[in-house]
Amino acid sequence: MTPRHTLHIVSGKGGTGKTTIAGALACALATSGRRVLVCEVEGRNGISELFDVPPLTGREERRISRTPVGGTVFGLSIDAEDALIEYLDTFYHLSIAGKALDRFGAIDFATSIAPGLRDVLLTGKVYEAVRRRIKNRPNSYDAVVFDGPPTGRIAQFLNVHAAVAGLAKVGPIRNQADSIMRLLRSATTAVHFVTLLEDMPVTETEEAVAALRPTQIRIGTVIENMVTPTPLNHDQLQTAATGSVALKVPGLTIKQNHAFAAEFAIEAARTLQEQQRHDRLTALGLPLAQIAFDPGGIDEGAIFTIAEQLTDQMSLEAA
Amino acid sequence: MTNAFESQPHAGLPVPFLDVDKIIGDRETKIIICCGSGGVGKTTTSAALAVRAAEAGRKVVVLTIDPARRLAQSLGVGELDNTPRPVSTIDTAAGGSLDAMMLDMKGTFDEVVMAHSTPEKAAAILQNQFYVALSSEFSGTQEYMAMEKLGQLHSEAEAHGTWDLIVVDTPPARSALDFLDAPEHLSSLLDGRFLRMLLHPARGPMRFMTAGFSMISAAMTKILGAQIISDVQTFVRAFEALFGGFRQRATATFELLSSRHSTFLIVATPQHDALREAAYFVDRLTEEGMPLSGMVINRVHSSALAISPERALSLAEDLAGTSAVMEVEALRRHANLMRVIETESRMMERFASARPAVAQTQVQSLPTDVTDLAALRRVGALLSDKD
Numbered sequence: 001m002t003p004r005h006t007l008h009i010v011s012g013k014g015g016t017g018k019t020t021i022a023g024a025l026a027c028a029l030a031t032s033g034r035r036v037l038v039c040e041v042e043g044r045n046g047i048s049e050l051f052d053v054p055p056l057t058g059r060e061e062r063r064i065s066r067t068p069v070g071g072t073v074f075g076l077s078i079d080a081e082d083a084l085i086e087y088l089d090t091f092y093h094l095s096i097a098g099k100a101l102d103r104f105g106a107i108d109f110a111t112s113i114a115p116g117l118r119d120v121l122l123t124g125k126v127y128e129a130v131r132r133r134i135k136n137r138p139n140s141y142d143a144v145v146f147d148g149p150p151t152g153r154i155a156q157f158l159n160v161h162a163a164v165a166g167l168a169k170v171g172p173i174r175n176q177a178d179s180i181m182r183l184l185r186s187a188t189t190a191v192h193f194v195t196l197l198e199d200m201p202v203t204e205t206e207e208a209v210a211a212l213r214p215t216q217i218r219i220g221t222v223i224e225n226m227v228t229p230t231p232l233n234h235d236q237l238q239t240a241a242t243g244s245v246a247l248k249v250p251g252l253t254i255k256q257n258h259a260f261a262a263e264f265a266i267e268a269a270r271t272l273q274e275q276q277r278h279d280r281l282t283a284l285g286l287p288l289a290q291i292a293f294d295p296g297g298i299d300e301g302a303i304f305t306i307a308e309q310l311t312d313q314m315s316l317e318a319a
Numbered sequence: 320m321t322n323a324f325e326s327q328p329h330a331g332l333p334v335p336f337l338d339v340d341k342i343i344g345d346r347e348t349k350i351i352i353c354c355g356s357g358g359v360g361k362t363t364t365s366a367a368l369a370v371r372a373a374e375a376g377r378k379v380v381v382l383t384i385d386p387a388r389r390l391a392q393s394l395g396v397g398e399l400d401n402t403p404r405p406v407s408t409i410d411t412a413a414g415g416s417l418d419a420m421m422l423d424m425k426g427t428f429d430e431v432v433m434a435h436s437t438p439e440k441a442a443a444i445l446q447n448q449f450y451v452a453l454s455s456e457f458s459g460t461q462e463y464m465a466m467e468k469l470g471q472l473h474s475e476a477e478a479h480g481t482w483d484l485i486v487v488d489t490p491p492a493r494s495a496l497d498f499l500d501a502p503e504h505l506s507s508l509l510d511g512r513f514l515r516m517l518l519h520p521a522r523g524p525m526r527f528m529t530a531g532f533s534m535i536s537a538a539m540t541k542i543l544g545a546q547i548i549s550d551v552q553t554f555v556r557a558f559e560a561l562f563g564g565f566r567q568r569a570t571a572t573f574e575l576l577s578s579r580h581s582t583f584l585i586v587a588t589p590q591h592d593a594l595r596e597a598a599y600f601v602d603r604l605t606e607e608g609m610p611l612s613g614m615v616i617n618r619v620h621s622s623a624l625a626i627s628p629e630r631a632l633s634l635a636e637d638l639a640g641t642s643a644v645m646e647v648e649a650l651r652r653h654a655n656l657m658r659v660i661e662t663e664s665r666m667m668e669r670f671a672s673a674r675p676a677v678a679q680t681q682v683q684s685l686p687t688d689v690t691d692l693a694a695l696r697r698v699g700a701l702l703s704d705k706d
Contacts, residue, residue: 014357015588049595150357199688201358228655232648240645249634249646252626259623263656264649266686273687295658297591297666 005190005316007130007183008145008220011154011208012194013201017225019046020298021194021291022147023073024306028316030071034142037061037129039076041122047075047147051300058082061139068304074141076129083121119160120177127180151193151204155211158184158191190220195281197224197274202281209284221314222286224278226293230271237275240268289313334671337584337613337678340703343372346483348582350473350575353615354489355586356596360617363689363698364586364682365488366394369417370692371699372484373406376413380472381486384422384465394419394692401426403472408692418482422490427464428454435564449550461490462500463569470572582612585677589619589663594670601674613678615702616667620659620684628654628661680705 008025012018019040026038040047045055051064056077064075132140149157160177183189193208195201205222212219230237239245243265247257281288291309294302310316342348353365362383369381380403381394394406394417403418432450433441444450454460469487476482575581583604587597597614604611626634635650671679682701689698 015359015590015593019592046592049592199690228652230648232644236645240649245645247646247649248643249638249650251634256624256626260649260653263622263624264645264652267649267652267656269686293655295655295662297662 005188005220006133006143007126007189008143009148009154009158009189009191010145010194011148011151011191012223012225013151013204016194016196016201017291017298018150018194019050019147020303020306021192021223021225021310022145023047023050024303025192025310025314026073026143026145027065027067027069027071027303027307028310028314029143029145030065030067030069030073032070034071035074035140036071036143036145037074037076037141038064038145038147039078039126039129040147041078041080041149045077047077050298050303051075059086065300065303067307076125078122078125080118080121083125087121087124119157120180123157123160123180123184124176127176127183130183148191151195151201151208154191154208155215158212158217159215185216185218187218190218192220192223194223194225196226197277199277202277205281206284209286219286221289222281222284223310224281224288224290227274227290228271228293229290232268232271234272234275237268237272241265241272287314335613335676335678336705337615337680338703339368339371339584339615339680340375342582342612343368343375343377343484347580349476349483350469350485350487350581352487352489352576352581352583353586354583354600356593359586359588359593360682361586362488363695364584364615364617364702365486366419367689367695367698367702368584369419369486370394370406370409370695371703372486373415373417374410374413374696376415377484378416378480378482379484379486380418380420380476380482381488382420382422382465382468382472383488384461384490391419391421394695401430401468416482422461422465422468424461424464425454427468428460431467431565444554447550447554449554453554465490466569466572470568470575473572473575577607577609579610582610584612585614586617587614588617589666591666594666598670598674601677611677613680616679616681618684619667619681620656620663622653622656622660624653626653626657628657631657 008022008029010018010022010025012021022038022040026036030036038047040056047064048055051073053062053064053075056062056064056075058079059076059082061074061076063072065073067073126144126146129141130144132138133142148154191212193205195205209219209222232240243262245261245264247261247264249257249260252260278288289310290313291306294305296302342351351365351368353361353368355361365381365383369379373379394408400421401423403420406417406419409415409417429445432444436444465487469485472482472485476485576583585597585600585604587593601611601614631650631654635647635654638647638650641647667679671677680702682698685694685698687694689695
């Protein structure tokens with residue numbers, strides 16, 4: 001059985017754990033014998049830091065993890081300038097011209113100034129990695145996870161072809177942009193949003209979803225990260241949040257029990273607020289997944305634990 | 320063993336305290352730049368500092384980049400646009416004032432074009448397709464325009480005494496260094512070799528390179544399409560006169576930021592990623608000789624209850640299955656909180672031992688979002704509080 005999605009784009013506001021979720025999603029998709037690529041852009045080394053491996057450089061696609069479920073995760077850090085030189089080489093056999101262009105500052109010029117070109121090149125590389133399997137090219141992957149731009153920029157990033165179409169009516173860049181749009185709009189691509197149950201990330205998620213809806217790009221799952229589950233119901237939480245509950249833990253002094261109740265009141269109030277934000281996300285009508293907060297911080301074990309939670313809650317359809 | 324442990328650099332070595340009240344109280348401090356990675360509370364920190372400085376008697380303008388709407392409302396300005404708007408709700412007893420503005424990237428670029436060229440030329444530039452895209456989509460433009468706006472505010476402050484302190488919230492950078500790099504990058508591109516060739520392909524000393532250039536030009540045309548190239552050429556011709564000014568102002572702003580009248584505050588949270596970005600920032604600012612005051616660490620957790628997570632969990636276990644559901648949940652939450660505190664202090668200790676000279680102030684995690692002036696005042700108080 002093949003998975004429904006071969007390209008997973010992960011977006012999220014800064015600080016929501018987007019890279020961690022992208023890494024964990026790659027692990028979740030890497031079941032028995034499957035090869036999954038996770039890519040990041042603009043040399044932030046987030047993926048290599050996450051998996052505690054040396055930084056990914058150049059065009060190398062290096063194995064960064066073997067998952068407990070028997071698959072392999074590879075990492076790639078995409079650089080726009082490398083991508084342009086590779087593009088020239090692949091499409092025009094212009095590797096020498098590419099180097100000349102680089103010397104004249106033209107590569108820097110093209111990737112910095114030509115609006116959207118940088119984004120076209122970055123998505124172009126992702127597109128190439130996804131297409132290898134379809135085209136039966138070597139080094140192909142069963143799935144590609146793209147640690148994408150933050151929520152505030154995702155719609156613009158994925159809609160870059162609109163900017164390109166405005167400027168380049170014809171030409172290979174235009175053709176490339178059109179092919180990428182076809183891939184992004186296809187049923188095998190999904191964009192996932194990572195959010196915390198805090199006001200700003202939830203608002204940004206709502207805005208990004210609204211911005212993506214008219215684009216025909218499919219939105220996959222909204223992933224609520226760092227959630228603290230509670231066995232208490234709404235009324236119990238409300239009572240606790242008032243601070244009027246007299247906690248009686250045997251072995252604690254009266255003073256300690258007071259401090260304890262005050263601390264719990266804040267925790268309960270926070271949980272109530274989180275539940276309101278959860279309701280806002282539910283209103284989006286999209287599949288939701290919840291990842292439990294890990295107070296011990298993130299290491300490889302924690303990534304696999306998150307991967308399990310993603311497998312349980314997202315229809316990854318991995319065989 | 321014991322001795323080796325005790326000789327570790329962070330053991331017992333106090334982290335220098337970042338005294339923000341001293342910074343805002345120093346009349347020689349005219350610009351405060353808050354930088355850091357996304358999602359660490361940079362905008363909130365900038366706003367809180369601005370409010371505190373204004374209520375301490377400074378005449379402050381705060382330049383924010385894309386603040387949450389509710390934060391704009393908390394400053395009493397329904398809509399932040401490219402013009403500084405007075406925040407009337409602050410306490411002006413100490414003789415201070417506060418204006419707030421939000422950067423309008425395209426608007427600022429348009430203003431620059433209109434201010435520095437003839438109406439005909441300006442009209443030609445503003446209508447150019449390439450300019451439209453450059454001014455609204457190019458990823459470095461926001462950083463560049465933030466610098467441009469900062470320069471404008473500073474000139475106005477110097478000329479009219481409108482303000483004596485500018486607080487800048489930097490754009491949510493793709494990489495922490497964009498803010499410093501973008502102006503230099505863009506201005507070097509704008510008068511770079513390639514652009515000159517694009518403008519004057521066969522003139523002067525460049526003539527002998529025409530053959531090489533035509534190959535390059537052909538390649539560029541292939542990649543980008545002829546239309547982009549011709550748009551760029553038209554744009555560059557119309558824009559040429561402005562280049563010098565742009566570069567000059569970028570250099571002036573950079574010098575201003577290196578002077579003793581400016582100071583950088585790095586904003587972070589006690590998490591691995593944010594502290595890693597903060598470390599890059601410290602190193603980079605130090606390399607550039609930029610004035611760094613220290614670091615604000617937001618959302619630090621604390622507990623008034625000195626009960627270890629192990630003990631809390633064991634107490635919870637004892638009570639499990641009884642009617643004390645509230646107690647069990649509260650104990651589990653406390654255990655979680657204590658683990659968070661442990662993880663955070665480990666992260667902060669590592670940072671402090673690697674960069675012991677960086678002064679710090681911590682702001683404890685708040686139970687609710689900061690959405691009104693009272694909350695901003697509270698954050699300001701926490702910022703200046705030594706504990």
